Amino acid sequence: MSIKKVYKSAKASAIKRQTIYKILNQPQENREIINIHNVGPYNVGDKYCAPYHYFDEINSEPLHILNYKHQNSEIRNNFIEKVVNNKLIIGGGGLLNRNGFAKQMHLFEKLAAKHPEKKIVLWGVGHNSKEKTLYGNLEKYNVSVNKFNIAGTRDYSRSGEYVPCVSCLHPIFNENFKVTQEIGIAFHRHTAQKKEVVSQFKNYPKTSNNSDLRSLIEFIGSSEKLITDSYHVMYWSMLLEKKVVVVPNSTKFYDFKYKPVFSTFTSAIEDCKKAENYSGVLAECREINLNFAAKVFDYLNS
Template sequence: MKKIISSAKRSIRKKQTIAKILKSEQHNDSVVNIHRIDTRNAGDYYCAPHHYFDVLKGKHLDIFGYKLEDDVKRQNFIDTINSKALIIGGGGLLNRSGFHRQMRLFEKLSEKGKKTVLWGVGHNEKHPHTYDKVKHYNVDVTKFGIAGTRDYKMPGEYVPCVSCLHPIFDDPFDETQDIGIVFHKDTLKKPEILAKFKDYPTSSNTSDFEELIAFIKASNKIVSDSYHVMYWSMLLGKKVVVVPNSSKFFDFQHRPVVSDFDNALNQFSKTETYPGLLEECRTINTKFSVKVFDYLNL
């Protein structure tokens, strides 16, 4: 019963927050970068441009701020959205129920004169029957001021995740293990899967970012069900086999080898590496930043 009451109250807060924003006068004073700020998920945390551009330093907001119980913090979310131009992303914010209301809100604000930018966002449908079949986003990206999406064949300008700009990818490394397994945080709750790989070095996307990248660097090959581990491994020239847990794995520019945990270790003969991918992704993001900052007058 407590969970039902808590869920009902949370739903009311969400609706009230969105209604207040839509009724408010909108301004574009400075900018804020909105994304899922989850320090327990390295991909969610480091996929946002405020980490990589001085003009955006300290200007960030958690996309889940609209449902906070604390009235003061929730009002800060409202005030920040109302007053500032918005950079939304990165991460799998599209076609995902947990972000649907917020993304529709940002779409509507674009129509009210709010300057809005999508930066490296992508679809993230959880039902297996949608994998490799997503053809439409749940918002109209053409209504945003500038739309950069990480899905290569989907609407919007192709902009891979901005985390490629992190300087950690420039540090030299030695490979000390053949195969490394990196689990998504949800998979850590499944002991039957963990047991399959008890004889292999393992990590997870809950690890400290520097430790996680060091683990990837040390590996010649990677198996993972984390999108960003797939991406970072490709940037570092690794052979990668992915075990998809949402649609997000199927629209990267370079198609990974897709498998399941029972068969992943037998799929490396099908994998490719992509020399120059790090530089390519960085160039795209750098050029995109020029367009964005000119649009936002930063």
């Protein structure tokens, strides 16, 4: 590694440590409600998995969970100021057991323990490890969700209260869609760049999770069966009672209450024959989130 890269890495590590130290060692306040999540502009699932989209009680802009390490000190200091002074809703999305979010989630865990008066809620977060040996075998989260006063996790068989992704509340799922194709392929945006994978499905309609929400939901709605390696395509397909085959790229697919067929891109078309659809998932997920919301806002506003 070059001296320049070593210096850059050391500087980045120092920035992270400083941010964490400043947050943990300041008096905490509970002013407004701030939603912190992965505000990714290229992944429609990341965008719509945040509760601020669906509840007027959260009347401020979301805070990007990655801004704690931003090179721009103004953005970084805004992150510190927002976290220190406000009530926090962390989530949704695959923020647990993922290296890119580990320091932030440990920060919130320590913040909850060190400042018990601080109001922090986890909403619809889930595990998201890329370690293939853990696919279907992950035993515990990398933070103790029980240290938070209220913790809703989207993983059905893990600790925390089961709260599936809040995106089920989007009104687009109230619409009816005409089925015009038997099998639709919906890639994760990174997979969509892999020509050797995409070419295997040259005779099938395709999209990816970096499209806009309406286009993606209309694509799902027009398909009888979906093949995907996107968590939210899997989830939204089940909300719309579609048959789903998943090619997993993370542990996150394995703990949803309703199971897809797990496959590979090579075998996915054939495995569509094994897929089944589930009824009532949309109503169930909405009811869980609305009940959870009542508890969350009662706590945060008390």
